[in-house]
Amino acid sequence: MIIIFLFSAKPAVSSAESSRTIANAVLNIAENFMDPAQWQEDRDNVLDTVDHIVRKTAHFMEYAILASAIELHYWITKRKGIRFILLSILFSFLYAATDEFHQLFVPGRSGEFKDVMIDTVGAATGAFLFYFLLILIEHIKRK
Secondary structure, three states: OHHHHHHHHOOHHHHHHHHHHHHHHHHHHHHHHOOHHHOHHHHHHHHHHHHHHHHHHHHHHHHHHHHHHHHHHHHHOOOOOHHHHHHHHHHHHHHHHHHHHHHOOOOOOOOOHHHHHHHHHHHHHHHHHHHHHHHHHHHHHHO
């Protein structure tokens, strides 16, 4: 949660530089496997698209990890089942909403409901996948 908060506290210019650097690296890697001539004249638009995907994927992954961490806490404290999966998703949703609200006060940033939804889908994915991974590990330990 602290890491998410710190990322959200970065002003828009700084945040954009970070994601643009990652997007450029991804595009450079893609150019090694594809013919870059097909998009070379429109590289800036392709880079914008890759940057957008990088940003939204970061949202998704941050909250998948957050929900998994919450789920792990429940698992360790012997609270298992759908109720606790849903609680970790709900808690992640609430944190995503407060995080987007926080961004309203950061220079150049905005709070977006669609980002809350991306965060929540990431949280749900992370919580369910992590839960099934824990079940699988427990099943393997019993054998």
